[in-house]
Amino acid sequence: MTLADFIKQVENQTEYLFVYNQDEVNTSSEIKVSGKNKSVKECLDQVARTSDLTYHFENDYIILKKDAAPTSSVVAEKSQATRKVTGVVVDELGEAVIGANVIVKGTTIGVTTDIDGNFTLEAPANASLQVTYIGYLPVTVSVGSKNNLRVVMKEDTQNLEEVVVVGYGVQKKANLSGAVGMVSAKALDNRPVTTVGQALQGTVANLNVTPQSGQANSDPKMNIRGTTSLNGGSPLVVIDGIVSDSEQLNRMNSADIESISVLKDAASSAIYGSRAAFGVILVTTKKGRSEKLSINYNNNFAFRTLTKMPEVVTDPYTIVQMKNTMSYPWYNLYDEEQIAYAKKRSEDPSVSPYFLNPDGQYSYFGNTDWVDEAYKKAGFSTNHTIDLSGTTKKLAYYFSAGYMFQDGMLEYGNDKYNRYNLRSKLDFKITDWWTLSNNTSYVSSDYDQPNYLGDSFYWEVNRTNSLDVPRNPDGTWTKAGGAVLGRINEGGRYKSLKNNFSTQFTTQFDIIKDVLMVKGNFALNRKDAQYDGYSLPVAYYQGPEVAARYHDEVSSASRETFISDHLLYDVFADFRKNFAEKHFINAMIGFNQEEYRYKSFKASRKDLISNSLPSIGLGSGDMNVGESKESWALRGMFFRLNYIYDDKYIAEFNGRYDGTSRFPKHDRFAFNPSGSLAWVVSKEDFFEPLTDVVNHFKLRGSYGNLGNQDVGAYAYIATMGSGRISQILDGKQPVYVGAPGLVAGNLTWEKVSVANFGVDINFLDNRLTASGDVYRRDTRDMLTKGRTLPSVIGTSEPKENAADLKTRGWEVTLGWRDAFQVSGKPFNYGVNFILSDSRAWITKFDNPTGTLKDH
Incomplete structure (x- = not known):
């Protein structure tokens, strides 16, 4: 040769x-x-x-x-x-x-x-x-x-030899036949964000990252390619080959991340089976590479502010007129004297907003913007990371530590969040054919917030009457001020402490060097948390001589703890070889099993003896104690077969036979197959005259079926509620056990099928890149409430596979990368443009009578 x-x-x-x-x-x-x-x-x-x-x-x-x-x-x-x-x-x-x-x-x-x-x-x-x-x-x-x-x-912008992480392996970017988006460490570096989800915003087409509450510990929600199922459906998160969740991803130290791959279509994600119906986010962390010890330290300091605020009408006279108009003809909220006072105050803002009624109570004619009153102008955050890495002949090592602090946006009773990260990654080369690795991480976080912070607070801030003011002339809370700001400032605190320990042991045997290898993984992910909270009464006054009244009159304290273990075992063999120069085959087969166990305990007690030392032990009133346990398991076999001819024609088939404990025994297993084809047109002889302008041109298409088991762990089992009745009989509250609900006899998997067509094309020495996809996803047999049954049955309708959903969408990604000299030094720049859209329709719902409450 x-x-x-x-x-x-x-x-x-x-x-x-x-x-x-x-x-x-x-x-x-x-x-x-x-x-x-x-x-x-x-x-x-x-x-x-x-x-x-x-x-x-x-x-x-x-x-x-x-x-x-x-x-x-x-x-x-x-x-x-x-x-x-x-x-x-x-x-x-x-x-x-x-x-x-x-x-x-x-x-x-x-x-x-x-x-x-x-x-x-x-x-x-x-x-x-x-x-x-x-x-x-x-x-x-x-x-x-x-x-x-x-x-x-200068880096070669073609990047077609770039390796992309896919399910249980890697592939060259040029040889991909599915819809895969990739994010490098460079795209995440130097972004002053507190979560990985925030750093991913705007990096991959149709990876939708939505901020949630805005609290200091809030994680963004992630979605791939639009509406998924009536039961929700988030992408599966896999970190270094181990199934995880979005919370663990967002709690990662972003400086530890080497690359992120986003698997969008069924052909790419089918190898992960039942939980990958709505896409997969694959995260690969860094490892030691250089023979020289490398030490890196990074930090950032950031301020964030509210960007889009509601425009609130605060003119007293306008508000009074509007309220009286809306209450007519049933009643008038304000009499003539009060209307006149409101007009006077509108014309002269120096007039007192306090109007004392004959009954000794205040009417308020303020102009309060409660959103502006409740939130600060800016919130501070900082992030610090340090890592050490290197290699020797027998060992590659990577150690990192990180600290993150984020201050909340509340003007009163602020919330504060701290996070601590540790990671150790070791690869031991025992022999030329045997490698042993360990990847261990530990994340601890604590969050201190007002007890009242949550949905009720957000609702009150946006709904409270702008005529009300926070405080009376003597500094005491008004009723509205106490309900919104007083509860946040004085109504108690809620503290959480979370720990996440994860360790992974990996062994790899190179049976035939660079041809056949066998790899095994064992991983344990343990989470534990403790929540301590208390609620205190908040006094408010409605007039100068009126007695105090209280929000949340009864004080209370609570504690909740939980612990969960997620164990994963998998083993797979991978074969790859070139034949007769132009033929390449990659075959992989493996087995996977997972177990999850969860238990929690919660206790609370009312009527605290001392508000200065709020605890369950100092409560004298009713006590509530609760416990929860849950467990489930998954088992599956998976395979991939990939064939490439002359780097031009690509075919790939993936499949997984999955079983879950979430369904009845006779419906627990499902087969999830997929296939994809790609044609690198630019490799053809007839395309040669165009290669000076069009450097790379590839067409690809895929189709696959997946199952969704993202439902309750015991949805197939009839359950019976228990507790104490509200009535007292013979001086006691008797215990009751409720009648079991109905369960559908044919409860089974939701079925998801995805078709995708895409094109990748590079121009102008690969400086201009373009990628586009169109897709359709059909979610059939979604689990939802069945058709309305007669009330004489005496229980609610069971969940059934009773609805279908169709989602269509498209996405386009354009990129430009180039470099030039500025004052004799290289200046590199890159611009990405992403545009995507998706729409969803309910195509079937079991509601023959058209009952409105069933929608």
């Missing part, structure tokens, strides 16, 4: 990439490599013995060079007047490029850069140096009279 064929086979079957000088290494020369099941090193040794080449490894790169033995041409070159030239090779960010080839153009003289990017060689004064490195554009510089050079390499 030729050297070019050998290089191509090694790069396709392994993670290694070759680096060499084309003027020095003749890739069309014939080489001899014999034997089966040999390692890459053994094959390279054969090449070196039968040619004039030498090699050495630099991390994931193989450096090929001509043998250093002097030849007549080399002697001739050295006989010219040469001098010592030193320099450094860096990227556009100023980071050292390790292992770059630096060659004296037209000769065989060359070196590679060290771990600091430095090089030294002998070169003629009139020589030019050619610098090359995988993933970067070649650079040629003239030596001239310079003795010290600084070479800046």
Whole structure:
């Protein structure tokens, strides 16, 4: 075979990439490599013995060079007047490029850069140096009279060789046949955000990130490609191959993230089965790469403010007239004297807003913007991270720590959030064929907030009458002021402490080096939390001589704890090989099992003896105690078969046979298949005349079926409620047990099918990139309340697979990347434009009588 064929086979079957000088290494020369099941090193040794080449490894790169033995041409070159030239090779960010080839153009003289990017060689004064490195554009510089050079390499914007993480593996970006979006660490760096979800906003088309309450500990909600199911449906989150959830993703230290892949269509996500019906977010964390110890510290300080505020009418006279108009003809809220006072105050804002009625109570004619009164102008947050990483011959290590603080936006009784992150990632190379790894993280957070903060507070802030004022002339709370601001400021606190410990052990056996490997994972994710809260009465006054009244008259204290364990086991085998130069096959098969256990305990008691030390032990009133337990399990087998012919025609099939404990035994298993095809049109001979303008053009399509089991753990079991009745019999409240509800006999999976067609196209030396997709997702047999039954049955209708939903959408992503010099220094910039849309329709609902309450 030729050297070019050998290089191509090694790069396709392994993670290694070759680096060499084309003027020095003749890739069309014939080489001899014999034997089966040999390692890459053994094959390279054969090449070196039968040619004039030498090699050495630099991390994931193989450096090929001509043998250093002097030849007549080399002697001739050295006989010219040469001098010592030193320099450094860096990227556009100023980071050292390790292992770059630096060659004296037209000769065989060359070196590679060290771990600091430095090089030294002998070169003629009139020589030019050619610098090359995988993933970067070649650079040629003239030596001239310079003795010290600084070479800046630009990243190759084509990026088609970029590796993208997919389910249980990786693929080259050029070989993807499904709809996959990718976010690199660079896109997340330097964003002054407190959660990973916020950092993902605007990075991937149709990845919808929606802020929630705005509280200091609030996590954004994530959705892929629009409305999913009547039961909701969030994307599955997988961190380093381990199934997780959006809360754990948002609590991550974003500086730990290497890349994020977003699997949008069924063809990409089917390998994760039942929980991947509405997309998958795959997160890969960083690991040690450089042989030199690397220490990084980052911080940011940020202020956030409310951006869009409601426009509130606050003129007293206008408000009084509107209220009287709306109450006519039943009654008038304000009499003539009060209307006149309101008009007077509108005309002269210095007039007191307090109007004392004959009954000794106040009427208020203020102009209060309660949103402005309740919130601060800005909230502060800060984030600090530090990491250490490196590699040795037997160990790659990465350690990180982080701290985040966020101050809330409340003017009264503010909320504060602290988060602490630790991560350890170790990869031990036991032998050439056995690797053992551990990935452990610990996240602890505490949140201190007003007890009243929540939906009721947000409702009151936006609904309270602008005529009301927060305080009376003597500084006491008004009724409205006490209800909104007093409860927040004085009505008690609610504190939460959460801990999340996750550890993952991975072992990998390379049965046939770079061809067949077996990998196993065991992971444990333990969460525990404690919530302590108390509620205190808040006094308010409605007149100067009127007795105090109270909001939340009865004081109380509560405590809640929970602990959950999520255990995961999986093992899979992966085979990949090139045949006859143009054929590539990747086959993977595996087994997965998960178990989840949860238990919680809650207690509360009313009538606290002391408001200064609120606790359950100091309560003297009614006590409530509750407990909750839940467990479920999943089991599945999965496979992937991928075939590529000549890097032009791509076919992939994925499938998973999944079982869940959430359904009856006879309906617990489902098969989720998918398939995708892609055609790289730009590789065709007939496309050659267009390649100067259109550098890459690929068409792809996919279709797949998935099952959704995102329902309650015991939806298929009839349950009976219990408690105490409200009546007292013989001085006691008897215990009751309710009648069991109805359960549908055929309760089973929701079925989701997705069809997707996409196109990827690059222009102008790959500086302009475009990607577009259209899709349709059908969700059938959604679990919802069945048709209304006669009330004489005596219980509510059971959940049934009774509704269908259709979602259609499209998405477009345009990108432009380029660089130029500013004052002799490189200036890089990139612009992305994302536009997407989705619409959903209910196509079936079991409501034959058209009952309005059933919608």
